[in-house]
Amino acid sequence: MRIVVxxxxxxxxxxxxxxxAEKYGVAHLSSGDILRRERAEGTExxxxxxxxxxxxTLVPDDLIVEMxxxxxxxAGTAGYVLDGFPRTVNQAKALDESLxxxxxxxxxxxxxxxxxxxxxxxITGRRSCPACGAVYHVKNMPPREDGVCDKDGVAxxxxxxxxxxxxxxxxxxYYEQTEPVxxxxxxRRTVHDIDANxxxxxxxxxxxxxxxxxxxx
Ligand code: AP5
Numbered sequence: 546m547r548i549v550v551x552x553x554x555x556x557x558x559x560x561x562x563x564x565x566a567e568k569y570g571v572a573h574l575s576s577g578d579i580l581r582r583e584r585a586e587g588t589e590x591x592x593x594x595x596x597x598x599x600x601x602t603l604v605p606d607d608l609i610v611e612m613x614x615x616x617x618x619x620a621g622t623a624g625y626v627l628d629g630f631p632r633t634v635n636q637a638k639a640l641d642e643s644l645x646x647x648x649x650x651x652x653x654x655x656x657x658x659x660x661x662x663x664x665x666x667x668i669t670g671r672r673s674c675p676a677c678g679a680v681y682h683v684k685n686m687p688p689r690e691d692g693v694c695d696k697d698g699v700a701x702x703x704x705x706x707x708x709x710x711x712x713x714x715x716x717x718x719y720y721e722q723t724e725p726v727x728x729x730x731x732x733r734r735t736v737h738d739i740d741a742n743x744x745x746x747x748x749x750x751x752x753x754x755x756x757x758x759x760x761x762x
Contacts, residue, residue, distance in 0.1 A: 546571055546760055547650065548626040549640075551727055552657030554715040555664040555671070556741045557748060559680050561657070562628035564749050569756065572620040575628040576613060578678055580604065581704075583612075585675075598706055601714030603632060603722060610639045617643070624652075632723045637730065653759045654730045655752055657741035661716060668712045672701035686745065 546569055552558050559575060566573035580598060583591030590612065594604045603609075613630050631637040644650040659667075670683040674694035681688050681701060688695050706715065730736045737755045741748050 546624040549654045553719045555667040556657035556659040558628045562626045572625040574616045576630040601711040659741045
């Protein structure tokens with residue numbers, strides 16, 4: 546199955562894509578996580594991406610399209626869930642072109658819809674594990690032990706772009722460049738708008754219901 550999950554920063558893309566990957570056995574391809582790995586490894590791509598990520602603007606399309614083409618090609622035959630990609634209409638077009646003629650292309654597009662006020666509260670309270678990438682929230686989804694990952698016991702960190710100032714830039718970037726991607730898909734196929742303001746388990750149940758309806762036997 547090939548799944549696209551769209552949504553503003555903090556809408557819950559990473560949280561739900563990770564649950565989707567586990568339940569449906571697909572690869573979780575997060576453009577943000579791949580970029581952060583490239584940065585941590587000090588690669589040329591990581592160095593090029595750094596200033597864009599820290600300011601809350603988008604990394605140029607050509608770099609992202611090449612990076613995600615590599616990731617989708619390397620994904621197993623079970624398919625993948627795309628988290629944070631495509632993020633511009635040009636990226637969406639490039640994805641369509643790369644999938645042209647490939648077994649029906651994308652199976653489902655899910656759009657997580659969330660209020661701006663919820664975004665700021667979620668992002669400033671997010672903590673993540675630098676080792677395994679698990680995501681928590683200081684209030685909504687705290688780890689069992691304060692500041693420590695449940696899965697591997699590593700100390701949790703706050704992303705450098707999770708300050709209130711950068712979040713506002715990321716939201717502005719989202720409205721200018723990523724919301725048009727939702728419209729792009731809506732002119733071509735059904736887009737499953739899901740109210741993502743609710744608690745994570747309720748949102749996951751709705752998403753799973755939509756995916757079950759399209760999943761291949
Ligand atoms: P990226 O890492 O993709 O960041 P983002 O899109 O801003 O999304 P987030 O990771 O902040 O949020 P999310 O929706 O995954 O929410 P999460 O599940 O963590 O991108 C970072 C940067 O990389 C970009 O700014 C850009 O520079 C660059 N980049 C990446 N992709 C690119 C591309 N395609 N093109 C160009 N540049 C690109 O949840 C957030 C918090 O809320 C967590 O603490 C979670 O526990 C909590 N939470 C989630 N759901 C709920 C819920 N229902 N109820 C309560 N709490 C919840």
